[in-house]
Amino acid sequence: MxxxxxxxxxxxxxxxxxxxxxxxxxxxxxxxxxxxxxxxxxxxxxxxxxxxxxxxxxxxxxxxxxxxxxxxxxxTVVKFKQASIQQRGQRGDNPFGMDDDIFQRFFGDEGGSRQFRRPDQKAxxxxxxxxxxxxxxxxxxxxxxxxxxxxxxxxxxxxxxxxxxxxxxxxxxxxxxxxxxxxxxxxxxxxxxxxxxxxxxxxxxxxxxxxxxxxxxxxxxxxxxxxxxxxxxxxxxxxxxxxxxxxxxxxxxxxxxxxxxxxxxxxxxxxxxxxxxxxxxxxxxxxxxxxxxxxxGSVQRGYLGISMAPENLEDAQKKELGIPDNLNGVFVVDTDPSGAAAAAGVKKGDAITKVNDVVVTSGAQLSEQIARQKPGDKVSLTVLRGGKENVLNVTLKGKMGAMASQMAAAVESLGAELKPLSPEQARKLGIAGGLQVTDISDGVLDAQTNMKEGFVITKIGGIPVKNLDELKAALAKQNGNFQIEGTYPGSGNVYYYGINDFNR
Structure with a gap:
């Protein structure tokens, strides 16, 4: 916290x-x-x-x-279990030239690892x-x-x-x-x-x-x-x-x-x-x-099965996605073929303007309205298509759907904690925005790059990203090999990290 x-x-x-x-x-x-x-x-x-x-x-x-x-x-108290750190040298390969028994007494056991216990964390x-x-x-x-x-x-x-x-x-x-x-x-x-x-x-x-x-x-x-x-x-x-x-x-x-x-x-x-x-x-x-x-005993959440356009897109990005000017609704970038929305007739390029007669103008509003429903619930979607208003009845499904699951999994596979930059932070760095890497664990970034914590991701495969939704959408467009572009605060330089054989 x-x-x-x-x-x-x-x-x-x-x-x-x-x-x-x-x-x-x-x-x-x-x-x-x-x-x-x-x-x-x-x-x-x-x-x-x-x-x-x-x-x-x-x-x-x-x-x-x-x-x-x-x-x-x-x-609360979070108890930490005993952990171990693997030493660079195994038995007989200590960096100090001292007797192995003395080395093991101070730095580890016969397996070359050092045992320690972290203190409990209170919050x-x-x-x-x-x-x-x-x-x-x-x-x-x-x-x-x-x-x-x-x-x-x-x-x-x-x-x-x-x-x-x-x-x-x-x-x-x-x-x-x-x-x-x-x-x-x-x-x-x-x-x-x-x-x-x-x-x-x-x-x-x-x-x-x-x-x-x-x-x-x-x-x-x-x-x-x-x-x-x-x-x-x-x-x-x-x-x-x-x-x-x-x-x-x-x-x-x-x-x-x-x-x-x-x-x-x-x-x-x-x-x-x-x-x-x-x-x-x-x-x-x-x-x-x-x-x-x-x-x-758990949350019963209904899923719509659509990919929404990220908010605060630049004009060029809107044009690329085909989003009309002055759109007053939530633009559907894509639909999951096995999802509830597709089954009800929602199509790529539609704009959802109401859920059960409640006006929605942002992805957050739409997500909240759907999150209040459970699998099997029927919701009424008001959709703009070709300048005409249509009302579609959707029966929500109980699984996230293949498309949304894959997008979430793609972000998770990076193995990093990411935090969007505030407008003030972006201004100080002289960039439009980005996602700062606050922690790196097991994953693609750790295995394939030498990226350090603090790095700010600004583009994925040449696509600008300023929040997690944009990151998900950008990763979904990558096929195998691509570059991550960004900067380290204070460096004034642009850095590139290559990713190979990326599975979405």
Whole structure:
């Protein structure tokens, strides 16, 4: 969680009318904000009327006071196993000319390897209570690989937690503690959030106690290319200027009625700490994902089976792909022959403008709408083709499809962690954009090149790439041998790395 793009949180939660946390009803079944559709009586936290019509307050005391008890502190421990490093020399081939027995005593065993144990890694994040009997939502990256998970409630009580399920594609996770009568935060409707609407960010940043910050919704359906945990990541963030810092992962984004509308999921920063922008996973998407985990043990995701044009393309790239000027929709670059879209009649060159009558103008909006569906669900697509509008009924399939799987596998085969440059970073390097290599492990880059961490990839086979979608599309066009072009920050030079026999 100390990456330059620092992931944060998610919580998802509940039934929601205007108000604070839910009051226990007269039932023996613990209230669960994800699985129960009937809203419980709520404490009114700010103003009467719907959140859309309510006057914006200057005092957030009630909203904060009712939401804070539902946000928890999560601490994790990742235990490292004993590892070994193979020495360059085997027995009798030490570089110091000393006796082999002395050399082995200091530097390794008879097999030429040195054993060591890495220290345990500790981290912390936040989470949101979604049921009275101990279910809590947080980020996948908060608990990923953790051998120990401890939850501290707002009243300072500590509990050992168990990870119930995770979804790397949305960076969501569900954990459970053995407790009863917990305060559940009501779930707001993230679709109804408006630009300029006041929100609160609640979490446990920088190992501090619970912290509340205030800001507005500054953008919706943001895709910043930060989620590299899953094979088919979904990013459609709510953007806010409420301050979020490392440790806020899993914390809540709350409206002025005390309802959860998102989870603080990431920050865009050159330092790893807050620098003006934070990103939250919409509550409507979270409710679907966590609901699937609670019902089925895993996420039941429907797939459309199309390749979308990357956003922010230059005019020359649009012309090459055949994208018309002033397109107000999502351009279909290609369809998977075995996918749901192709079966329904969607064709290469179509522009999808609506999903179930919800307007979509970006890939992030389209991905979020489809991610809310499960295999077998029927969705209505409004498609522009040849200047005419068509409505196609699509039955979603339960697998990603061959085309999308191959594109994701191609990126994974490189064996590198990649981070899109911010506009400021690109400007300083004098380039339009690129992907910086932050880590290299086993894969094509390690096996075929001497590329170092920090390298910025600007072109694949002569095709400019500025984000992961463009990288996937560029790799899909390569056939066997190609060059990776880029630069090292501060070098002022262009470098080329040749790749041979690349399998898409």
């Amino acid at each position: 100390n990456k330059k793009f620092t992931f944060a949180a998610i919580a998802l939660i509940a039934a929601g009318v205007a108000g604070g946390y839910a009051i226990s009803a007269t039932t023996n079944k613990p209230y669960n904000s994800i699985l129960q559709d009937d809203p419980k009586p709520l404490v009114q936290t700010s103003y009467t009327g719907s959140s859309a019509n309510a006057a914006q307050p200057v005092d957030f005391e009630r909203a904060a006071g009712t939401a804070v008890p539902s946000v928890v502190h999560i601490r 912390s994040g936040s989470g949101v209570i979604i049921s009275e009997d101990g279910y809590i939502v947080t980020n996948n990256h908060v608990v990923d690989g953790a051998s120990e998970v401890t939850v501290t409630l707002n009243d300072r009580k500590n509990y050992s937690a168990k990870v119930i399920g995770t979804d790397p594609n949305t960076d969501l996770a569900l954990v459970k503690i053995d407790a009863k009568g917990l305060p559940v935060m009501p779930l707001g409707n993230s679709d109804e959030t408006k630009l300029g609407q006041w929100v609160l960010a609640i979490g446990y940043p920088l190992n501090l106690d619970v912290t509340v910050t205030q800001g507005i919704i500054s953008a919706k359906s943001r895709n910043i290319g930060i989620n590299r945990q899953g094979s088919a990541p979904v990013e459609a963030f709510l953007q806010t200027d409420a301050a979020v810092n490392p440790g806020s992962s899993g914390g809540a984004l709350v409206n002025t009625n005390g309802e959860l509308v998102g989870i603080n999921a990431a920050i865009a920063s050159p330092t790893g700490s807050y620098a003006g922008y934070a990103y939250s996973i919409p509550s409507n998407l979270m409710k679907k994902v966590i609901g699937d985990i609670m019902k089925f």
